[in-house]
Amino acid sequence: MHADKGDKITVHGRTVGHHDRTAEILEVLGEKGDPPYRVRFEDDGHECLMSPGPDSVVRHIKSPPAAS
Numbered sequence: 248m249h250a251d252k253g254d255k256i257t258v259h260g261r262t263v264g265h266h267d268r269t270a271e272i273l274e275v276l277g278e279k280g281d282p283p284y285r286v287r288f289e290d291d292g293h294e295c296l297m298s299p300g301p302d303s304v305v306r307h308i309k310s311p312p313a314a315s
Contacts, residue, residue: 248299249280255306256286256299270297272305 270286282298
C-alpha cells in the first residue's frame with residue numbers, strides 16, 4: 248500500500264454494527280509512501296498512527312498541476 252499526504256483512506260467495518268471510517272492522511276512516515284501513516288478520521292477528528300490492513304483502501308487525491 249502506498250499513499251501521499253492528503254490522500255484519503257477508508258477502513259471498512261469488519262463486524263455488524265461497525266461502519267466504514269474515512270481518514271485523511273496527514274503524514275507518511277514510511278519510505279516511498281509506505282505505512283505507517285498519521286491520519287485524522289473525518290467522523291470524530293481523532294488522530295492516530297496507523298498501518299492499514301487488508302480491510303483498508305487508499306483513494307489518491309490528485310493535486311492540481313502547478314502554475315507555470
